Amino acid sequence: MSHKRVNSITSPGALVKEGLVAESSGIPFISARNLTIGYAGEIVVRDINFDLPPGQAIALIGTNGSGKSTLLKTIVGLIPPIAGQITVFGKSPGTSHARIAYLGQYHPSGFVLPLRVIDVVRMGRYPVYGLLGRMGKKDEEIIREAMRLMGIEHLADRPLRSLSGGQQQRTYLAQVLAHQADLLVLDEPTAGLDAAGRDLYLHAINDELCRGASIVVATHDIHEEAAMCHQVMLLARKVVALGSPAEVLTPEALLETFGIIISSEKRIQVLECQHGHDGSEQTGSGKSGH
């Protein structure tokens, strides 16, 4: 059921053409010009150009190693840009900590720490308050609400290490939501989530967009998550395509992005369904059974 809600609100391209264009007249949350990203001595992607206006979402799609994570890390300031310009909230990346929430792909030591779920979610409020700022009742409410949105309120006092991978991922997502950031930078947020978790996540980010936050998300979910974004960037160590989902999620562009992976018959079918919206729910791989 919930899929329908998400789809009806954010059917591909609809928002881009309607309401939100007006909002984009302010300064964009992210602006990249001739941006070259990579690590010391290794260029990953050259010449990236895009703007992300407030309240909009951009999906990054590509194989492993295509440059998605590198771009995300550049946006949050973990790695410096190699060339070109990028501004986040009009400033250089890594300076607006209180306004950016980041979900990385790996959680190196999350398993051994004696942390309860609520402690992990509470960390989402730290950037807002810095070293010593005092958190109050309102923050506890926000933390509870974030756990509720991800369906983990009943796990609040459980140690993180006792949870399944999917439950841990929900916890990390609740942490991101608890931040109430203006910009959410998410690296494969649905990895390990079950169908119910994905539903909750899609609802939650939809709410974040309505709140006026912007989202940059690296995803493999062409079918739903990318389709509900305003822009899609296809990456394969270069920008293959950039535009609205309807423009970009074409079989040709995806073929170039994914190379061999797309060659399976079934996969192409799913992608073609994407363009004729009606049939997509029925043919969507395994999501209808719930």
Add this chain to the structure above:
Amino acid sequence: MVQALLAGILVSVACAVAGTFMILRGLAFIGDALGHGVLPGIAVAVLVGFPGIVGAAIGAAFMIGGITLITQRSRLSSDTAIGLLFIGMLSLGVVIVSRSNSFTGDLTRILFGEILGISKQSILIQLGASVVVVITAIICARPFLLLSFDPEQAEVAGFSARFYHNVMLFLIALTVIVSFQTVGTLLVFGLLIAPAGAGALLARRIETMMGWAALFGVLSMYTGLLISYHLQLAAGASIILVSVFVFFVVFVMQNLRHRRVKITQGVKHES
């Protein structure tokens, strides 16, 4: 005996806090290396008539500086850098000690501690250090937690991962420096790791982990001192033995309890 206990409690508190973060951040090896690496510093200090603690501080600073330098300027991982400095400093310490004749009594004290002969001045220094460790940990609780959780997350949240990592190293080093007099440089690492390790088995939260660690530390100090007094054993080693024993008691009890929980859950499942 009262002074020894007082020193023991102070050291236990500092070790509980520093040891907890050491375990959470995976810095156990550097904690161990610092314990041994301060030896040449202490030896030189004793040789020229300075307090051992000053030498220990210089030795620790030298080690951390060296480890940071190697890790940043080469492709080697930090454990290789730590190992190199560790073994180099230890050998240097032994060489210095072997060159001098005046060390026989002092050396035993450096290596195995002198908790029973600890001076009022040393206790005051330990008090100061424990206060510094606890207050720093309270102030830096958020970045430390984020750093232990995910250094990238700390960085994005606006807490410099490198800076707070160094603060954490400083706390561990400070703890080692003021604690070596109680159980000696050979065994000071035991105070950092055993109580906090046992605490990690029991706790769901970091604060409770520290609480358990402090409790186990004090318990080990007291029991160890009693045993060493009555059986005429080396005090430092007795304390560490007790603390490691406590760890294994907690470990076994935890496993027994988990098994029992599993069995009861199994019964519920079947019924």
